[in-house]
Amino acid sequence: MSELVDILISASFWAAVLRIAAPLIFATMGELICERAGVLNLGIEGIMVFGAFAGWVTVYAGGGLWAGVAVAMLAGMGFGAVHALLTVPFGLSQHVVGLGITMLATASAYYAYRLALPEVTNPPRIEPFQPLHIPGLSDLPWLGEALFSQTALSWAGFACVALTALVLYRTPLGLALRAAGENPQAVEAQGLSVAALRMGAVIVGSGLMAVGGAFLTMSAFSSFFFEMVNGRGWICIALVVFGAWKPGKALLGALLFAGFDALQVRLQQTGLGQIVPYQVFLMIPYLLSILALILMSRRAQVPAALMTPFNRGER
Amino acid sequence: MRLEPIAAPSHARTLGLPALAIAATVLVAALLAALAGANPLQTFGLIVKGAVGSKFATLETLNRATPLIFTGLAVAVAFRAKLWNIGAEAQLYAGALVTVLIGTQMGLPGPLALPIMALAAVLAGALTLLGPVLLKTRLGVDEVVTTLLLNFIMALFISYLLEGPLKDPMGMGWPKSPALPRDARLPRIVEGLRLHWGFALALICAAGVWLIQTRTTLGYEIRAVGQNPQAARFAGIPVGRVLVKTALISGGLAALAGFSEVAGLKGNLTSDLSPGFGYTGIIVAMLALLHPLGVVVSALFVAGIFVGADSMSRAAEVPTYIADILLAAALLFMVLAILLTRFRVVRG
Numbered sequence: 001m002s003e004l005v006d007i008l009i010s011a012s013f014w015a016a017v018l019r020i021a022a023p024l025i026f027a028t029m030g031e032l033i034c035e036r037a038g039v040l041n042l043g044i045e046g047i048m049v050f051g052a053f054a055g056w057v058t059v060y061a062g063g064g065l066w067a068g069v070a071v072a073m074l075a076g077m078g079f080g081a082v083h084a085l086l087t088v089p090f091g092l093s094q095h096v097v098g099l100g101i102t103m104l105a106t107a108s109a110y111y112a113y114r115l116a117l118p119e120v121t122n123p124p125r126i127e128p129f130q131p132l133h134i135p136g137l138s139d140l141p142w143l144g145e146a147l148f149s150q151t152a153l154s155w156a157g158f159a160c161v162a163l164t165a166l167v168l169y170r171t172p173l174g175l176a177l178r179a180a181g182e183n184p185q186a187v188e189a190q191g192l193s194v195a196a197l198r199m200g201a202v203i204v205g206s207g208l209m210a211v212g213g214a215f216l217t218m219s220a221f222s223s224f225f226f227e228m229v230n231g232r233g234w235i236c237i238a239l240v241v242f243g244a245w246k247p248g249k250a251l252l253g254a255l256l257f258a259g260f261d262a263l264q265v266r267l268q269q270t271g272l273g274q275i276v277p278y279q280v281f282l283m284i285p286y287l288l289s290i291l292a293l294i295l296m297s298r299r300a301q302v303p304a305a306l307m308t309p310f311n312r313g314e315r
Numbered sequence: 316m317r318l319e320p321i322a323a324p325s326h327a328r329t330l331g332l333p334a335l336a337i338a339a340t341v342l343v344a345a346l347l348a349a350l351a352g353a354n355p356l357q358t359f360g361l362i363v364k365g366a367v368g369s370k371f372a373t374l375e376t377l378n379r380a381t382p383l384i385f386t387g388l389a390v391a392v393a394f395r396a397k398l399w400n401i402g403a404e405a406q407l408y409a410g411a412l413v414t415v416l417i418g419t420q421m422g423l424p425g426p427l428a429l430p431i432m433a434l435a436a437v438l439a440g441a442l443t444l445l446g447p448v449l450l451k452t453r454l455g456v457d458e459v460v461t462t463l464l465l466n467f468i469m470a471l472f473i474s475y476l477l478e479g480p481l482k483d484p485m486g487m488g489w490p491k492s493p494a495l496p497r498d499a500r501l502p503r504i505v506e507g508l509r510l511h512w513g514f515a516l517a518l519i520c521a522a523g524v525w526l527i528q529t530r531t532t533l534g535y536e537i538r539a540v541g542q543n544p545q546a547a548r549f550a551g552i553p554v555g556r557v558l559v560k561t562a563l564i565s566g567g568l569a570a571l572a573g574f575s576e577v578a579g580l581k582g583n584l585t586s587d588l589s590p591g592f593g594y595t596g597i598i599v600a601m602l603a604l605l606h607p608l609g610v611v612v613s614a615l616f617v618a619g620i621f622v623g624a625d626s627m628s629r630a631a632e633v634p635t636y637i638a639d640i641l642l643a644a645a646l647l648f649m650v651l652a653i654l655l656t657r658f659r660v661v662r663g
Contacts, residue, residue, distance in 0.1 A: 082647070086647065089316050089318075089660075090318070090651060090654055091318065091654075096597075096646070097647065099401065099597055100598075100647045100650070101643075103598070103639065103642070103643035104640060104643035106639070108640055110639070111634050111637060111639075111640055114634035115350065115351055118632070231464065231466075231467045234464055238460050238464070241457070241460075277475045277478075277479060279471040279472065279475035279478075280475070282471050283467075283468050283471050283472070286467045286471075289464055290460075290465075293450075293456045293457065293460060293461060294450060294454060294456055297450075297454040297455050297456045311318055
């Protein structure tokens, strides 16, 4: 018990929570934008893998860190465009297309990685984003390390939540986007194009997913390795449900989730880790995601037109 | 743009568009090979040679197709009912685990061992999918995410068992289970040829699924639920019960992939028993348009691509992941082509 308290009062624990949450936040916002517009994007896992690779390889090839983020984002938008084209105007099954995009993006990243580095067993490292020193705040005792030792990309993640919420709830574009996911007929009646709104949402959302992936290689692990995304994309889909499709609640979900994840890593080092096999700790994130889905199932406010293709002129 | 149904699609359309999808896939593969600095035609030649160029290669392809027929059938059965079982990987491992447990721990006499192992595997796979499907029918929890997450949970559970209670004491420290005794192995179909009875079992299962889908009430109900659950409910079909039955069949089929890999090929359980057979089953099923007999053909094709690419990448400087890209591209091109055989794109 005292070990648990020790973990919870350590500044490094809270810094880790923010670090673990950041990539999830980017990708969760990306998925949320897609789903609010009415499209389930199961390409998320693969797009994160590709984003992780694209960001890393840009820096490895001599590009700047922000250039890496931009390349990752553009690559994500590219996969998003394919997803959007197939699911929106063609109205193909969002499940099948999404899984197809995940396979395509994952395999493309692995293929390109093997082309770039044919026989590497020890993945090369890049110089990742460094913690951003905020004068005054970063020097505070405890708080400085716990809350203000994040990289610029982490802060961008939190800004991304605010921006998503702002656009969704305070702009005409956000209103149209949400309406496209709730009542597409009404959007058409206003003279707006449901297809354009949905495609735009999927493309932008996929860009954010890729940045989430890039965070892993550029701000967390500093190298690219196979299976590094490890289901984070699927967890983000659960987080969107847990957050009831609202940016603020999804952020809370991501933080809570990251808290448990940071905790399980630390609990492995304690006496509990001597008794309980480490695999049980590693299962916790996945089990929590399922639990979150179960808890929210009764109260979920699913966008009414989610997964319903819209074909103009059809009733 | 807008889609308009075509009343009577022409043959040129129904055959030409899928052919175009195949051509587009080949083009993507050629570009990838060129990107790796290899000659595309030579690369294709090596893939084909690696897949069916010798007796050894062909048997390897048949062996690789075996688990893919099972997982492909599992996905096809479930997707037909719009039950999105993305957890065939977990169900495969559940089947493999139970196979090893019974085969190594119970000491069953020869003729009894294999049928009991297979039945228990089916049960284990069915139970693995039962949880997510009950969450779906009772609470409305989306099964895509729960089945996906179960894959990760199952992988960790297997890893724990292989490093703990199920670890082979004679395994030189490697995380693997003890090997099945001779009696508990699936024999080869023809002595001397490296192909086991798991392949035959897969074919029998494909025929069985086809019979269920075309000749039974359940098959009819599954299709009705998949096409329109509201209408099915209105017609008096117990939608929840049908979904549960579908899940039991689907999970059981995926588990047989694990049974057949362990009892027919590997002889023991390791955490890399399946290189994603559960996920590849989705491609197999979709390329077969969810038709159970088509699954056999598409599993052979997909297995051939994988085996061929493995062999090719040893000879040429093209990474073996070209197979994965090629198949994902084929999936996307094919679903689009099939759609366009039934709809035409009109402006406005």
